[in-house]
Amino acid sequence: MHIGELIARKRGRPVAGESKTAISLRVPDSVLAGFKATGPGWQTRMTDAQAEWLRAQGPA
Template sequence: MNGNRKDTGSKWVDPDDAPELPDEWFERAELRDGNKVLRRGRPKSAAATVAISLRLPPDVLDQWKRTGPGWQTRMVASLRQHAPKAQRI
């Protein structure tokens, strides 16, 4: 052993001998851009909506749902069309 080096007791392992990482490991991995953690999922909308609680008669809700996928978007369009116009004071 060279007199200038300390023996740390660790043995160097060739990176090619590292175990293969399973897909589950990557699915749980934290994605980062520098120090910033990147969140998964849908990006935030510039025109975010507001969650509310609204009570509707079951038959009205069923009618909208029966119109098929996109019924919520169509309901919003109808509400917009029938919303009272702002009054100037």
């Protein structure tokens, strides 16, 4: 790696895929506990479940 590559590189996590927006979402404690019980990566699995529901239902 030379100095030009070091200057061009940005700090932080690399951008991957679709951008995301932080929100506040209220879910039942049992639903949250169920996803957390699946271990690390539960947030991604929760997002995947929501995306799958949206694909099945179609846009409103």
